[in-house]
Amino acid sequence: MSLDLSALIAEARAAKSFDVFLRTVPYFRFLGLTMREDDDGALLCVLPADPKLIGNARLPALHGGVVGALLESAAIVQLIWAAETDAIPKIIDLQVDxxxxxxxxxTFARATITKHGRRIANVRAEAWQDDPARPVAAAHAHFLLT
Structure with a gap:
């Protein structure tokens, strides 16, 4: 079975809902990611609490790769949501702090497009839990736009 992600993106944008798209991407589905708008209308990526995502059971704490994936996912979805195209951006690099x-x-993440060129986009993302003013991680990513 071949998936046409571009068609799913177009459908999601028309319906103003990324639920179908998020369920179609296997890693998004594994993480249980959902999207919603905050009080200001900004797009939020939400990672639910799930024991399978714990990386350090002694603390306990989420696995760093899961936090990085949340930030990358928020950046990708923000680019798709803001773009005029239905193509999926390709990651060039991602730096996570x-x-x-x-x-x-x-856990929540919000991404902001800092520069959207014809071929490259720069995106900043932050993840937090209780208070957006106290992020648990931040990322800067570059994407190739097709």
Whole structure:
């Protein structure tokens, strides 16, 4: 079975909902990611609390790769949502700054496009749990736009 992700993106944009798209991408589905708008209308990526995502059971804390994946996912979805195209951006690089341990609770991420050129986009993302002013991690990513 061949998936036409471009068609799913177009459908999601038309419906103003990324639920179908998020369920179609296997890693997004594994993480249980959902999207919603915050009070200001900004797009939020939500990672639910799930024991399978714990990387350090002694603390306990989320696995760093899961936090990085949340930030990358928020950046990708923000680019798709803001773009005029239905193509999926290709990651060039991603730098993650881990600022504090992320407890295994519901975690949020918001991405901001800092530069959107014809071929390259720069995106900044932050993840937090209880307070957006106290992020657990931040990332800067570059994407190739097709």
């Amino acid at each position: 881990y600022l504090r341990s992320a407890r295994p609770v519901e």
